[in-house]
Amino acid sequence: MSFRRVVWVGHFVCPLQSWLNQRDHSFRDRIEVVSMDGFAGYASAAEAAVPKATRVMDPFHVVRLASDKVTKCRQRLQIETTGRRGRRGDPLYKNRKTLLTRDSLLTDGQNARLDDLWAFDEDYQPLYQAYLVYQRVIDAYEMKNRRQAKKAMSHLIDQLRVMKGKAHKEIAQLGRSLHKRRRDVLPFFDRGVSNGPVEAINGRLEHLRGIALGFKSLNHYILRCLIHSGGLTNKINAL
Template identity: 60%
Template sequence: MDPFHVVHLASDKLTVCRQRVQQAATGHRGRTGDPLYGIRRTLNTGAELLTDKQRIRLWKAFVADDAHVAVEVTYGIYQRLIYAYEATNRREGKIAMYKLLKSIRAGVSKKLPELAQLGRSLWKRRREILAYFDVGASNGPVEAINGRLEHLRGIALGFRNLKHYILRSLIHSGQLQNRINAL
């Protein structure tokens, strides 16, 4: 599991936790003016990238209701996960990640089902997660290329003429101008 997928999984669990707490506290989905709905994007931002205004908004949302503690705890775990990947020294990052995985593996309150599920999922894949710190390689570039190829394949649906498909592919990839200039 590369850093992108691990952080994405944690981000998804944070979103589900926020939605659950929002629903329990207000009895409806998020609306404008609801504290947790107002911070939904801010929660997925790294702590070091937050502006003062965003920090204040987070703090106000967390102290607005005691029920928001679940979101605050899950947010803290999410930030620790990001911090482990951003460590300048691979050894420090690996130690921080192992401690984090161990801490959320067991001992998580039953009031935090999303965090408990995240802990179980990450603990099962701990070897792959920790291997990133030994190797330092990621399959992110391969995933990016596969994503582009899938998108390009989706554009081709309905084309029966190979020349039209090639032309559409060149237009989409921005290479048509190079092809014209080569003539």
């Protein structure tokens, strides 16, 4: 299948499904893998239009889903223990970035601060558990053996699925989300497909949208996207 650059109007399920349905059957039959982020609408569109294709949820978005739960747990405990949002001197707020750092990248000072945080208040135990889950998600993607990594992720999803209780509600939410998207999360370890190249281009296009003063014409927007992302290699003196 030849590569094409596509800019399409819309972000939700209907535009994507409409675009796929406009392609002929031979085109859709050649689609083997659909890599996507965590938006459920993309999974629904792929299921309807290309049911034989393997859906893969990008690792970045799985890790991001876990990190969001760590942040939400920290924010909840901040309100419950202090009655207000975090301030610079608060232990939880002070370690907000450290909590999202890969444990193998932590300095001795950061490890010491986390140890102090866990010992500061027993009410922080739910955050500690969420932090460990977050690190286990990352560990699964870091494993060299794909078969063992898939087994580790599957086991983690099974464990999180049965989590209950108000104290661990963020972990329970993560478990339900991962279980619901299990068919999209686990195939990564078989296919190894990443949405990284698309996200890299999207980053440049988001930057373009940020510095632009607005586009009234879709054609103009597509042209600027191609220029900004290096899609037009020939020199254009008119611009």
